[in-house]
Structure formats: C-alpha cells, structure tokens
Amino acid sequence: MKATLRWFGPKDDSVTLENIRQIPGVVGIVSALQEIPVGDVWQKEAIIERKKIIEEAGLDFMAVESVNIHEEIKLNSPDTPKLIENYKQCIKNLSEVGINTICYNFMPVFDWARSDLAKMLEDGSNVLSYDKNLIEGKTPEEMFNEINSNSKGYSLPGWEAEKLPILKNLFERYKGVTEDDLFENLYNFLSRIIPTAEEYNVKMAIHPDDPPWSIFGLPRITTNEKNIERILNLVDSPSNSLTFCTGSLGSRVDNDLPKMIRKFGNKIHFMHIRNVKIHEAGKFDEASHLSSDGNVDMYEVVKALYDINFKGIYRPDHGRMVWGEVARPGYGLYDRAMGVTYINGLWEAIIKENKNK
Numbered sequence: 577m578k579a580t581l582r583w584f585g586p587k588d589d590s591v592t593l594e595n596i597r598q599i600p601g602v603v604g605i606v607s608a609l610q611e612i613p614v615g616d617v618w619q620k621e622a623i624i625e626r627k628k629i630i631e632e633a634g635l636d637f638m639a640v641e642s643v644n645i646h647e648e649i650k651l652n653s654p655d656t657p658k659l660i661e662n663y664k665q666c667i668k669n670l671s672e673v674g675i676n677t678i679c680y681n682f683m684p685v686f687d688w689a690r691s692d693l694a695k696m697l698e699d700g701s702n703v704l705s706y707d708k709n710l711i712e713g714k715t716p717e718e719m720f721n722e723i724n725s726n727s728k729g730y731s732l733p734g735w736e737a738e739k740l741p742i743l744k745n746l747f748e749r750y751k752g753v754t755e756d757d758l759f760e761n762l763y764n765f766l767s768r769i770i771p772t773a774e775e776y777n778v779k780m781a782i783h784p785d786d787p788p789w790s791i792f793g794l795p796r797i798t799t800n801e802k803n804i805e806r807i808l809n810l811v812d813s814p815s816n817s818l819t820f821c822t823g824s825l826g827s828r829v830d831n832d833l834p835k836m837i838r839k840f841g842n843k844i845h846f847m848h849i850r851n852v853k854i855h856e857a858g859k860f861d862e863a864s865h866l867s868s869d870g871n872v873d874m875y876e877v878v879k880a881l882y883d884i885n886f887k888g889i890y891r892p893d894h895g896r897m898v899w900g901e902v903a904r905p906g907y908g909l910y911d912r913a914m915g916v917t918y919i920n921g922l923w924e925a926i927i928k929e930n931k932n933k
C-alpha cells in the first residue's frame with residue numbers, strides 16, 4: 577500500500593508540500609479543489625495546475641478527496657440531471673489528468689461533525705471530540721456558528737459559510753426523508769455516474785458518515801457493515817467502491833473493523849487510518865494512532881489489509897495538535913507524520929513476519 581497525506585492546497589493549508597515530502601515513506605498527496613463551488617465542473621486546467629504544484633515538490637497527486645455531492649442530488653430534486661452531467665464531466669477531466677480515485681460522501685447537509693475542535697487532553701495536546709449531549713443540546717445554526725468560529729479561520733468542508741443562509745430551508749426539505757429514500761437517491765446518482773466512471777477507469781470511493789449515526793434528525797446511511805454492503809450492491813461495478821475510514825466507522829463499537837476490511841476486500845480503494853477513544857455510545861475523542869491510546873487495534877487493521885493484499889493508497893487521518901502547532905483542525909503536520917510512521921512500521925513488520933513463515 578502507498579502512503580499519502582491530505583493537503584488542502586497552496587492557499588488553504590499551513591502544512592507545506594516540502595514538509596510532507598520529508599516524512600519517510602510518503603509518496604503522494606490527496607487533495608481537492610475546494611475553492612470550486614459544489615456542483616460546478618472542475619476544469620482540466622485547474623486540475624493540471626494543482627497536479628503540477630504537487631509534482632514539482634516530488635510527490636504524486638494520487639486521489640481526490642472529495643468531489644462533493646450537491647445537496648440537490650442528495651435530495652434528488654429536479655436539478656439533479658444537470659448536476660449529474662457536471663459530475664460526469666469532473667470524472668472525465670480527472671481521469672484524463674491521471675487521477676483515478678475519487679472519494680466522496682453522501683451525508684445530508686453536513687460533513688463530519690464534532691462538538692469540540694480542540695479538546696485538551698491530559699498530556700497537553702488537543703483533539704477533535706464528539707459528545708452527543710453537547711450536539712443535541714444545540715440547534716444546527718448554533719453548531720454551525722460554533723464550528724466556524726473555532727476553525728482557526730479555515731473553511732471546513734461541509735461547513736462552508738455559504739451554507740448558513742440556506743440551512744433552515746435545507747432542514748425543512750430533509751424533513752420526512754427516510755434512510756430508504758436516501759438509499760434510493762444514492763442509487764439514482766450511482767446508476768447514472770458509474771457507467772462514466774467505468775469508461776474512464778475511475779473508482780468512486782464512498783466515505784463513511786462521520787459520526788456513523790443520524791445527527792439533528794438527518795438520515796445517514798454509510799454507517800455499518802450491512803448498509804455499506806447494500807451501497808456496494810446498489811450498482812454492481814468495480815467502480816462502485818469504498819473509502820474505508822477506521823476513525824469514522826470505529827466510533828461505533830458494533831463495527832468490527834478487521835472483519836469489515838476482509839469482507840469488503842478489493843472494493844476498498846482508499847484507506848483512512850486513525851484511532852478514536854470511545855467513552856460511551858455517542859461520546860468519543862480522537863486519539864493518537866497508537867492502538868493502546870484508543871479503541872482501534874491498528875495491528876489488526878494493518879494485518880487485515882495485508883490479508884486482502886491491499887494495493888491501494890492510505891493516509892493517516894486526523895491527528896492531534898501537539899508541540900504547539902497551530903493548523904487546520906485535525907490536519908496538523910506532526911501527529912499525522914507520527915501516525916504514518918507508526919503504520920509503516922506495522923506494515924513492514926507484518927510483511928517480514930509473513931515472508932519468514
């Protein structure tokens with residue numbers, strides 16, 4: 577498997593490509609043109625420009641995270657056909673530039689949600705944290721404003737300022753939308769774009785919902801083994817695939833991660849590897865990548881990847897803020913660098929152990 581880091585681009589990230597290049601074993605970058613409004617076509621020139629910057633730093637642009645899905649598609653409104661045509665054009669343009677893995681998610685309204693973007697731990701580091709009681713005690717608008725005022729000036733995907741004025745209306749429109757409706761709308765999207773993805777040899781890798789349960793009464797479906805299986809069966813194609821995120825799925829104790837990795841096998845094209853410390857159902861902190869710091873057994877995760885002969889890309893996911901670093905929440909340099917180093921160590925050991933058998 578190949579190690580990458582997520583990078584938010586020249587204007588939106590305090591971590592530089594030069595820094596990333598110095599992390600042992602990291603060969604690639606996962607990035608997105610998040611300045612392009614959701615629903616618009618990503619023009620080839622813009623993709624080429626980002627790729628050039630990455631390559632000049634000695635790295636490869638290996639996957640896009642994410643080409644986000646417009647709410648109108650998730651709601652399957654009359655605007656859907658036109659937006660789907662734009663999405664197909666993005667797939668085509670990315671493939672023609674040599675990018676064949678597209679991560680996306682199908683979470684209504686918000687992307688990942690946390691009640692605290694900088695919870696202080698005993699060792700003085702701080703982490704993203706989730707407490708259902710703090711979330712449920714707020715209105716979506718309060719949550720939205722709180723996240724944006726604590727994001728250190730960064731625009732977080734799914735929480736873009738443009739969303740605030742339409743938030744009420746979106747919630748109105750999601751009223752009565754059930755999980756089954758959302759599966760249906762996802763089917764409607766996939767059945768139309770997957771033929772294009774196949775033609776251009778692109779893997780559409782759906783990201784689990786984070787957290788993997790309903791928030792503010794909104795339906796969420798990419799949450800557990802059964803639902804992911806249902807999603808992968810909606811359209812039977814190698815292009816209908818999965819981003820397996822150990823942190824998102826791992827915040828539910830009933831998700832058996834190594835078992836799920838073995839089950840979904842070659843449907844996994846992209847791995848997000850991080851750890852979470854669950855305090856009780858609906859209450860967790862993100863943790864360092866080390867197994868003993870959280871509930872995810874990293875050795876078992878990496879072993880399962882070895883067993884499925886995983887050849888895709890992975891990235892360490894959110895890290896803690898350590899050593900006084902100030903960066904985009906979850907995306908500092910230091911803790912992610914420690915994470916990747918640790919995972920590469922497990923990988924090397926598992927390969928050698930098995931060779932000597």
Ligand code: DNO
Pocket residue numbers: 641642679680681687688733783821848893894906
């Ligand atoms: C959190 C990430 C998510 C993820 C998107 C995928 O930092 O794991 O933002 O990238 O949900 O579309």
